[in-house]
Amino acid sequence: MSRMTPFSSPLLLGFDTMEKTLERLAKSGDGYPPYNIERLPGTEGSAERLRITLAMAGFAESDLEITTEENQLVVRGRQNDDTEREYLHRGIAARQFQRCFVLADGMRVIGAELKNGLLSVDLDRPEAERLVRKINISVKD
Template structure:
């Protein structure tokens, strides 16, 4: 039996990689680290910016890695285990994480800032150029 998906329509060409990306993101159910996504409006223009804020308390700038891979924003956090301490109780774990966000076509990362345990990543989408291209039809008899 063939599985029907929203991307299996014959009118949607080339979306198979997007479908795989969405499936992979749906399977990553870990909620760590928590994050917010907010819309920022520039009063001087109609451009809309987005800010992703992740709660990364205890992570230094050198513990974090932000990359764009194809159409994804990937944030990785890795803390080194500190073997110098003898804990009586350890409620703050040094854990690793990977958090990925699918970016729409044309989205780009503008800035990333770590302040008071919050990592803020600003994104925008420049106004795309409207491109109309005439396709010539060749006649073969």
């Protein structure tokens, strides 16, 4: 018995990669680091923007890496374990993480800023030109 998915319709052509991406996102259940996503109003002549803000307490700029890979924004963090300190209690772990956000076609990263333990990544999507293209029909008899 085959599995029916929303993307198995014959009218949705080329969406198989989106289905795989959604399945991968459903499996990633780690909630660290916590984040917010907010919509920022556009200024005159520019489209609205999005801002992703991640809680990065204890991370320095050198501990963080932001990349875009195949329509994904990937934020990675790696803290080095301080072996010189002797802890009586350690409730704040030096840990690593990877947080992925799937970006729609045309989304681009404007910039990132680390301030007061919060990493803000700004994104925008320029208004795409609406193209109408006529397809010629060739007749073969």
